[in-house]
Each structure stands twice: as C-alpha cells, then as structure tokens.
Amino acid sequence: MDAIKKKMQAMKLEKDNAADKADAMEGQFKDANARAEKINEEVRDLQKKLSQVENDLITNKNALENANKELENKEKQLTQAESEVAALNRKVQLIEEDLERSEERLATATTKLAEASQAADESSR
16 A cells, blocks of 8 residues: 555656646747747838838839939930030131131231222322
8 A cells, every 4th residue: 555655646746747847838838939929020020121121122223213314314415515515616716717817808908908098199199
C-alpha cells in the first residue's frame, strides 16, 4: 500500500508539474501570439506606408517627366530666340555698314556739289 501511495504522490506531483508546465507554455503561447499580432500590425502599417511611398514615387516621376519636357521646350525656345538675335545682329551690322557707305557717298557727293557750285560761281563771274 505504501508503494501505491508513493506512486500516487509521484503521479500527483508529476501531474502538478505537467499542469504548471502547461500553464507556463500557455502563457508563453499567449505572449508569442500577442507579439505576432503586434508584428503583423506593424507589417500592415509598413505596407500602407510602402504603398503611399510608391504612389508618391509615381507622382514625382510624372512631375519630373513633365518638368523635363517643359525644360526641353524652353531650351528649344531659347535656342530659337538666340538664333533670331544672332540673325538680327548680323542684319544690324549689314545695315550699319550700308549706312557707313551711304554716308561716305553722301560726303563725296556733298564735296563734289560744293566744288561744282564753286566752279559755277567762278564761271559766272
């Protein structure tokens, strides 16, 4: 009988130890589930942030493309305007050269007219 009592006590102790171990494991399981849920929530938040960043990236890429196109158009306009300015500068230079030649011819003609006028005055005397 003593052996049975000892065996019963050993089994009860073993059962209590197993119950304690089960309680501890259940606590660890709850803690692990809570951590997993928290991590899953963080993952969802990060996925939302990633989605927003990707949308911002697309928006900014489109804005950059539009800005580059506009810059390209402005550069073309600038090149065209510079070409027009250069052509107008050449035209002004040619007109100035023509003006100088005309002024020289005018001076020559004025001198000849003065000489002719003087010669006519002398011949009429």
